[in-house]
Amino acid sequence: MKTLNINQNESLGALVTRYPALRAVFEKHRLDYCCNGQQTLQQAAENAGLDVAALQDELAAAVQDAAAGTPPKDWSAAGAEELCDYIVDHHHGFMRRQLPRLRTLFDQVRAAHGEKHGDLIDALREVFDGLAAEIEMHLEKEEQILFPYITQFERHLLAGAPLPEVHCGSVQNPIRQMEYEHDNAGAALDRMRQLTSNWQPPGDACEKFKALYDGLAELESDLHEHIHLENNILFPKAVRLEAKVSL
Numbered sequence: 001m002k003t004l005n006i007n008q009n010e011s012l013g014a015l016v017t018r019y020p021a022l023r024a025v026f027e028k029h030r031l032d033y034c035c036n037g038q039q040t041l042q043q044a045a046e047n048a049g050l051d052v053a054a055l056q057d058e059l060a061a062a063v064q065d066a067a068a069g070t071p072p073k074d075w076s077a078a079g080a081e082e083l084c085d086y087i088v089d090h091h092h093g094f095m096r097r098q099l100p101r102l103r104t105l106f107d108q109v110r111a112a113h114g115e116k117h118g119d120l121i122d123a124l125r126e127v128f129d130g131l132a133a134e135i136e137m138h139l140e141k142e143e144q145i146l147f148p149y150i151t152q153f154e155r156h157l158l159a160g161a162p163l164p165e166v167h168c169g170s171v172q173n174p175i176r177q178m179e180y181e182h183d184n185a186g187a188a189l190d191r192m193r194q195l196t197s198n199w200q201p202p203g204d205a206c207e208k209f210k211a212l213y214d215g216l217a218e219l220e221s222d223l224h225e226h227i228h229l230e231n232n233i234l235f236p237k238a239v240r241l242e243a244k245v246s247l
C-alpha cells in the first residue's frame, strides 16, 4: 500500500479536519489541535520534543488503519482460550485505554462549554460514570473468575488438566450475571446516544467536544463487538464445554 504523506507544514487543525483518525494520536501526544490548531505539525512536534518524521509515520498509519479496518476472523471456529485472550487483549485493553481518556475529555469539555451546554454535559457524564464504573468491575470479574474457569474446562478436555474448582455451581450462573451487566451497558449507551442525538455535537462544538462524541461513538461500537463475541460465541462455547465435562 502506498504510504500516505502527512505534510509537516500543514496546521494541526487542518489535518484533523481532513483526517478525524488523527485525533487519537494528537491526544496521545498532547498536541493541541483545538485552541492552538493553527500551529504546523512541524512546530507542534518541535515544541513537544517529538521527532517529526516518526510522528508523520504514526499519523499516516493511524489514517490507514482507520481506512483498512481489521480483517474479520471466524471466532466460532477458534478455541475458547484463544478467544478469551483476544477479548482481554483487544476489547478489555480498549476499555482500559479509552475510559480514562474519555474522563479527561469530559473534564475539559465541561470546563470549556459548561456555561452553554452544562446540562447536557452533566447528564451525559452521569450516565457515562455509571457505565464506566460498571464496566471496570465487569472486566475484573471476567478476567479473575469466568475466563479462567472456561479456559480450565477447555484445557481439561484437550489435555487432561485438572478441572476448575467449582465455586458458583454451573458456568451458566456467572454467564447470566455477565449477560445482565451487558444489557445494562447497552442501555446506558442507548441513553447516551439519545442524549447526544446520535452523537451529533452542538453546532458550536470545538474539536475537543467532537473528540468526546467520537470517542463515545467508538466506545459504543467496540462494546457492541465485544458483547457479541461473549454473548454469541464465547458463552455458548463455555456451556458446551461444561456439558461435555459432565457427561
Ligand SMILES: [Fe+2]
Pocket (backbone or CB within 6 Å): 087, 091, 092, 139, 142, 226, 230
Ligand atoms: Fe469482556
Ligand SMILES: [Fe+2]
Pocket (backbone or CB within 6 Å): 138, 142, 178, 182, 227, 230
Ligand atoms: Fe462481558
